[in-house]
Amino acid sequence: MARDLLTDFELMILLSILRVGPEAYGVPIAREIEATGRRNVILGAVYTALERLERNGLVASRMGNPSPERGGRAKRFFDVTPQGLKAVKETQRSLVALWKGIAQLKGGTA
Amino acid sequence: MSRHEPPRLAQALLRRLALDNEGLAGDLVEEFRRRQSDAWLWRQLIAALFTHAMYAPHPPISLNLTHVDDPVVAEWLMWRRLGKNGQKPVNLTGTGVEGIGGLTMVMLGVMMSTVVPAIWWFVFGGVVCGVVLGVVMVKTQRFARLNTEARRHGVFRLG
Secondary structure (H helix, E strand, O other), rough: OOOOOOOOOHHHHHHHHHHOOOOOOOOHHHHHHHHHHOOOOOOOHHHHHHHHHHHHHEEEEEEEEEEHHHOOEEEEEEEEEEHHHHHHHHHHHHHHHHHHOOHOOOOOOO | OOOOOOHHHHHHHHHHHHHHHHHHHHHHHHHHHHHHHHHHHHHHHHHHHHHHHHHOOOOOOOOOHHHHHHHHHHHHHHHHHHOOOOOOOOOOOOOOOHHHHHHHHHHHHHHHHHHHHHHHHHHHHHHHHHHHHHHHHHHHHHHHHHHHHHHHOOOOOOO
């Protein structure tokens, strides 16, 4: 059974897939996290999280065609499932609820 | 000079990784060609192999020591057959693993008796644990294979 809330990395991955769109695979997902999250990403860790999300039914994957620039290896595309979308919304709702009413966080994000 | 191929050892590791995760291996090659950095590839590759070994779900693997099992099984079946007929085999050849195991036992014996006698309990405990583990592994895995072999040869059935 899937957990109710996502970890920060899982949330970033799901949001990255949604941002990249239907052609989301490891490289653009990692680039999206690096660009918006300002952190270095290990591709192996991305895949480990993606496989965990897939086992929990939050993402679905499909294989593309092999290409020479990838050494003849196929891309594995990922899509967020309706269950995954629900988990993202639930996590957002919980985080926003936690954010509200904290005096130290008022007046900017820095 | 620009190079478009990963180092040879990295290529071998990528081939191994691709057996389990083709998408990840392809992503590493694609990103390496864009970045042209061996250091980046090695960091990513080692991390990928580590995370895969640690966290990816692995199907249970039977204890199928193919190269070792066949001579051991053949030898064992020969003993059983000859024993049934009242004969004894005259020439038995051991496998490399049996030789290494035997040498290890001799080394442990020498260490225990002469070099560091104070650690006898450590060596003894290790040997006992090894024997227990071996018996458990044999009971759970090897007998299934041996039964299959024995049935094929029509000799007998274990357990």
